[in-house]
Amino acid sequence: MKKLFIVLGIIMIASIAFLYQGMNAKEQSKKTDVVLPATTLSASKLSELKNDYPSKNDQHKKLGFDCVTCHGDFKDPKEVLPLENKQCLTCHGDYKKVAERTSFLDKNEVNPHDGFHHKDELDCASCHREHKPSVNYCANCHDTKVWMKATP
C-alpha cells in the first residue's frame, strides 16, 4: 500500500508540475506604458498599409513589424525604396556575422553571403524580399536548385 502511495505521490508532484507548466505555457509579463514615437502615418493608416503590403517573412511577421519599423517614417508609400544593406544590418549585425551564421552553406563554396564572385558586395535586397517571394540571385547564372533551398 505504502509503495503505491509513494509512486502516486511522485506522479502527483510531477503532474502538478506538468499541469502548472502547461497552464503557464508562455511566460506572463506585465504590460508596460511604453508607447512608440508617433509617425507621420496614423495608426489606422499603418495597419491599412500593412494589409496592402503584407510581409512574407515568417520571422518578421512574428515580430509584428509596422512599415516604419524597417522603412523609417515616410509620407507616401510610393516613395519607399527597397532597404539598403545598412538598414537590414542594424538588426542583423554586420555582413561578416551574417556570413558566419550561414557558414553551413560554405561546404560547397556557395554561401551567397561570402560567395566566390561577389564576396560581401551583394545587396540584401538582391535576394531577400519582404513583400514578394524572395529570389535566389545566383540563379541568374547558375542552376542553384542543386545547392540551395528557397531563400528566406
Next chain:
Amino acid sequence: MDRRTFIKTGAITATAAALSVSSIAPFVDAEENTDTEFDEVFDIIVVGSGLAGTTSAITAAEHGNKVLVVDKMNILGGTSLISGLNFSCVGSDEQKARGIKDTPELMAEDMRKVSEDYGDPELSLTVARMTTRFYHFLKDRGVVFKEFKQLGGHSVARAVWAGGGAFVIRPLHAYARENLADRLTMRKRCKVDDIVFENGRAVGLKVRENYYFDFDDPQNDDKKNKTGTVKYIGAKKGIVFASGGYCRDKKLLGAEADILEETNSDANPGARSGTMQMLMSHGAQAVNLSLFRLAYPIPTEDLMWGMLINPDGKRFVNEFGNRNTIGMTILKEKKKFDGKAPLLIYDQTGADNFHDKQRFQLSMEAKNGYEGTMYKFQTLKEVAKYFGYDPRVLQKAVDEYNAALDSGVDQEFGKDFSQMNGAALRKAPFYAMRLTPKCTYTPGGVRITKEAQMINSATGETFEGLFAAGEATGGVHGAMRLTACSVPDCGAFGLISGDNVSAMKPVKLKMKS
C-alpha cells in the same frame, strides 16, 4: 549552313547593320540645351564599372581628374567580375622568364585569323600593342597573375590568368577606394538615360539614381523600368562609354538573327542594348551587330566523347564537329522542338576521357553556369526517366550509336570514331545534361577610332567628348573573338580612352544653385 554563310545572309550588307537597329530606336536630334543646370559636375564620367570602365576611370583619375563611374546594376564589376578573364599579353614577365618570342603584330595576326575578315585590323593591332602597358597597369595595382597558359588559336603561349574576374576587378576597385578616394567615385544603381550636348559637344548625362534593375522582367527593363530619380550630371572633359555587350538581349540578338533567341547566356544580367540604342539615337555608328560567339558549359572538344540526341531520341549532328557548326545545329534543332534542348550523354569511359576535368567537376557540382549541370545515373532507364524520354526510345538510340561505333563508320553524320578512345554508351554510370550553346560575347557595338573616340554615322566624324571602350565597342575582333582577347581589348581602350578624355579641354558648366 555554316556560321559564316549564315552571317552573310543574316546581314548581307554589313553597313546596314546599324540601320537595322536604328529602326528600333528612331533617330533623334541631339539635345541642344545650351544652358543645362547640373546637379553635380565632374571632369569625366565613365559609364560601366567592368574592366574597361574601371581601367579608364583609374587612368583618368590618376591624371588628376575628378571622375564618376556609374553602373546601372546592383553590383559593381559588370560581366568582368564573373568572367574568367584570361589575358592574352605580349611581353609579360612570364613570357620573358620562359624566353618566349612574341610581338604585337603576331598577336594581332592571330586575332585576325579568326575574324573572318570582319572588323578593323588597325583596332586589333592597337589592342595588341597596348598589352604590355596594361599588364603592368594591372600588376602595379594589386592584380596577381597565378597562371601562364598556351590557349587555342594563339601561336605562342601568352595568356596570363589571375584566377578569375573577381581577382582582377576586386583589387582594382580596392586600389581605387584606397588611393583615389578623393577623385574617383563609383556609383551603382545609376542608369544613364541620355547624353546632354552643348554646341555639339557631349557635356553631361541625364541619369536615374536609385535605379533598381528589374530582375523579374529583365527583357523589358530598358523599356519599362521607370525606377529611380532623374539627375543631370555634368562632365567637363568628356564621357567614356564602357557599357558592355548585349549577350542577354534576346530581342536584339533575335532581330539580327532569329535563331540566336534560343541561346543561353550567363553574362551579367544587365548585358542589354539599352545604352547602345541610346548612343545610336544620337547618331553613333554601330558595326558588326550580327556577330556572336557561342560556347558550351563544357569544352567543345569534350563533346565528342558523348552522344547528342534531340527530344525524339534521334541524333542530329556530328559531336566531333567544330564549335559553331554544332552550336548552330543545336539552336536550329532546339527551335524545331519548341525550345527544348537536346540531350548529351556520356558513359564512364567518355567521362574519363575529358580533357578538362575541372570543368567536368564544376558541371557535376552544378556550378557551371545556367543549365550547365550534369547529372549522374546508374542505368539508362534512370536517364530516360529524369529527362522525360521513353526508355525504349533512348535504349534504341543508344543501341544504334553503339552499333555504329562497332562498325567503325558513322554513316549518318560522319563522326570520326577512330578517335573515341573507348568512349561509347556501355559502361555505367552514365552522365547526362541538356546542352544549349551560350552566347558569351558580342563582338559588335559602337564603332571607335584607334583613339577610342566614337564615330557619328551621320557626319562620319568623331563625337567631341564621347569615347567608348570594351565590349560596348564593335569591330575590334570581327566574326569570332579569339580566346583571352577581351581583356586586352578592355585594357587597351580603357587606357586609351582614359588618356584621351583626360587630354580634352574642359568646358564651363553651370551648377544648379
Next chain:
Amino acid sequence: MKKFKIRGYLKGKAVFISLMLATAFVTILIALFSTDVIHATGKSSFCGSCHEMNTFVKTYERDIHGGANRVGFKADCANCHLPQDSKVDYLATKVVSGTKEVAMHFAGKFSEENYYKNRKNREDFVYSSGCISCHQDIDNGKLTTDNEKAKKMHTYYLSKKGSKQAIECASCHIDVGHNGELRKELIDMEKYLDEK
C-alpha cells in the same frame, strides 16, 4: 504452506522497500528544493555532463554569455533556459523539462535535427525574464546605447510587452548564448538540401 511463507516474506520485503523508497522520496524532495541542489543542477557543467548537450555547451563556451568576455563572467544554462520571474515557475519548469530530458536521454530519442527544427520555437525555451534579470536597463527603459536602431527596437519590445503581440528577447536575438554557431553545428548541409 509454501504460499503463505512467500507471502510473509514478500510482506516483510515490501515494508522494507516501501520504507526505503519513502526515505528516498523525502530525501529527493528536500534535496530537490534545497538551494544547493537547484543551483548545482542548473550549472552548465551539470547540463553538459550528458553527451547530447556537447554541441550546446561547445557553442555556449565560445559565446559572451559562456565566459568569452573580458571578465570571464558566465551565465548558467538555467539563467536563460528557465524562467526567473517566480520561484514556482522556475521549479515547475525545471521539473518538467528535467523529466522530459531524462526520458529522452534514456529512450535514446535525441537528435540534433530535432533541435535544429526546434529553433523556431525558441521563445518557449529561452526566457526573457532570464535575460532581464541581468540586463535590467532594457526593462526599465534606461537602456543607453549609441545605436539608435537598438534603442528603437527595445522600445518596440517594451511597447508590445504583455500584449497579445508581445515578442521575447530571443525573437530577435536569435543566436544569443551560442555565439551564432548553433545552426551551423546542428545542421548537415546534405541533410539540409534533402529536406526540400
